[in-house]
Amino acid sequence: MTAPSTAPVPAPHQGEADEGWVRWPAEFVQRYQDAGYWGDQTLDGLLREWARRFGPATALVSGAERISYAALDEAVDDLSAGLASLGIGPGDHLVVHLPNRAEFVTVLFALMRLGAIGVMALPAHRRVEIEHFARLSGAVGYVVADRHGGFDYRELAREVVDAVPSVRHVLVAGDPGPGSGRGVFTGLAELAAAGRSARLAATSGAAGVGREPGDIALLLISGGTTGKPKLIPRTHRDYAYNARASAQVCGLTADDVYLVALPAAHNFPLACPGILGAFGVGATVVMASASSPDVVFDLIARERVTVTAAVPPLARLWVEAAGWEGPDTTSLRLVQVGGAKLDEGLAQRIPPTLGARVQQVFGMAEGLLNFTRLDDPDEIVFTSQGRPLAEADEIRVLDGSGRPVAPGQVGELWTRGPYTIRGYYRAAEHNTTVFGADGFFRTGDLVRQLPTGHLVVEGRVKDVINRGGENVSAGELEEHLLTHPAIALAAVVGLPDPDVGESVCAAVVPVAGGAVRLKEIKNYLRDRGLARFMLPDRLAVVGEFPYTAVGKIDKRELRRRLEQ
Structure with missing residues (x-):
């Protein structure tokens, strides 16, 4: 892992006009190919190879279907x-x-x-x-x-x-x-x-x-941290590496059975190592129709599942249910937890309750993945969010002025590497704000790096609420709230919640004589077509908002008041 000293400076990108996305520069293509990160096959071409290598072995279990x-x-x-x-x-x-x-x-x-x-x-x-x-x-x-x-x-x-x-x-x-x-x-x-x-x-x-392997294989969905969700172009070769290297870190083999308990379209269960990583070693993938303990525990016992992934609220639900259900999880060897920061107490409960090692995963659909390793000491596994997947992952932890922070101090995470994109799809203007001229991606995450290289996530710069692994854009939700005829002003903040990490709180100033209630607001937003996870958990009706010196709503002060 290298960390060049030059601070990234956002600048206009080239190459977006014709294709709508930014390819890796030729020098990086050559670098990653020479180092063996990138192969010369498309993902569907790899499926052909897997069919030849593992032909009669069970690839996929879905309900009553068992597909070789x-x-x-x-x-x-x-x-x-x-x-x-x-x-x-x-x-x-x-x-x-x-x-x-x-x-x-x-x-x-x-x-x-x-x-x-x-x-x-x-x-x-x-x-x-x-x-x-x-x-x-x-x-x-x-x-x-x-x-x-x-x-x-x-x-x-x-x-x-x-x-x-x-x-x-x-x-x-x-x-x-x-x-x-x-x-x-x-x-x-x-x-x-x-x-x-x-x-x-x-x-x-x-x-x-x-x-070609360098073409787009699929478009993932961003967490929608700024406005509407962005489309993330993942190429055949970068995504193949993403899955293959993740499988290696997890020690995945043909003897493993991987349970897809999270939505399969999410980067985590799709390629970290997920479905693609499991296929690459000839393992069996089991699709769970739901992530509830009864469905998951039944599949673990029946299919002898060895590896699965969860977000922290789901992991907590499984642990609590296992405490009184006593399910057969004897086949389980590894539970990955990511999508939001895993608290130390819950991390410590997973091994004795589910009988499996816990692995923290901190990453993003845009690329960079961090894993605790299978041979890391418990202290590291329970308290850090892992270290970068590839030696070629370049990490910078910078202050607000773009200067590197002192070792161990908190700063914003910037990164580039063989599986981190160079720009969102058809988002040229936005790309100038989150990608440096040298290709570094501004993640918006606040982290500190341990001497071992492991990262500890301390928060976010972006105005987004991580509700149980789902990213809720405060700005987007505010725009919808402000269309309600009874709402004059709106501000959305995240509040600590023991079950989902952060709950979504909509603070509103009603119009004169207006009345708003949470249930009615939820129905209104649902009718506007918002996803369920975007709906507020709490509604705070206030007379006025606190403001900063430049006239913006002071969300830090608002959050403090609401927490009290």
Whole structure:
């Protein structure tokens, strides 16, 4: 790990105009290739290799389905042929909005095999976010489940196709139901069957297209720390390294069984090491339909799960439930916890309660990952958020003036490396504020670095609330609150919460004679299409806000008052 002394200075980026994203400069491409970080295969090409190496072994368990590596590769060929019959091809974008089920995996790889790009939406996202993703990416399609968690995604799809002209296809896992508006609703099973028939008639498998390893493989979703969520371009070669190196750090082998308990579209369970890292070593991936203790404990016992990942509130729920349920977790060897800072007390409870080692993971969908190592002493594992994954990860901890802080002091984390992006997708103006001219990414996280290289997270610079691993943009939520006719002023802050880390508190000044209540505000925001995790947990009605000397709402003072 190196740490150049020159402080990064935000500056305009080159190369965005034509493609909408920033590629690594040629000198870094050569550097990372020469050092062995980057390979020469696409992710769907790697799936072909895994099918050859691990053919009959079980790749994926989803409900009653048990799919071998060879069968998974064939299913991807079938679906890619079906997608091609709709005219979907290289460079097309589709918003993928699926829960944890087998179709998530086949859709992801089928799009890559065609050279198309999936935009990885999370199940909790709703109309506001989905329309934003579709418009920003110019999506031609939207992939959903019929129903999940009591929500009918087909109804949402009808709203999306009516609002976003580019969306021509709605692909449904399950019953497509009657279509409406401009969108053509097609069942994924029907599409795959048609694709298989076409492939057999042609007597050859889907060959894929000429995508390069340095091209975008998929677009992840940012936490929405400033305004609406950003799209994060992950290339085949950087994401392949991300998954492969994470699997090595976790000691993953073909004997492991990885449980996807978090939403599969999230970077953590997808590639840290997640689904991709497990496939790379021939392990088995088990999809959990829900993350509740009853579902998770049943799968751990039945499938002999060895590794899984959780956010701190979920880990706390599992630990507390295990204390009185007494589940069979004897197969479990490693529980990764990330997405938010894990408190020391909970970290200490996981090993004796679940019978597994705990691993702290601090990272971001934009790239940099930090892991505590399997041979780290307990003191480090319980109190730090890990050290960088790669030797080539470059770390700077800077003060507000862009100067390095003294060793062990708190500062803002900047980073660049072989799997950290150089810019968000189609966000040239925003990129000038968070990426330095030398490629360093300004994370907005406040950290201090231990002599061992491990990082301890101390907070954030960005105006974002980490609610149980979900990032809630205070600014975006405030914009929605201010559209309510009874609200004159609004400020959103995070307050300490023992269950979710930070609760979302909406402080509002009502208009004269206006009355606002939490339940009514939640219903209003839900009707505007906000995701459930964006809704405030608390409502504070105040007469006025404290202000700074320059006339801005003083959120630090407001938070102090609300905590009292």
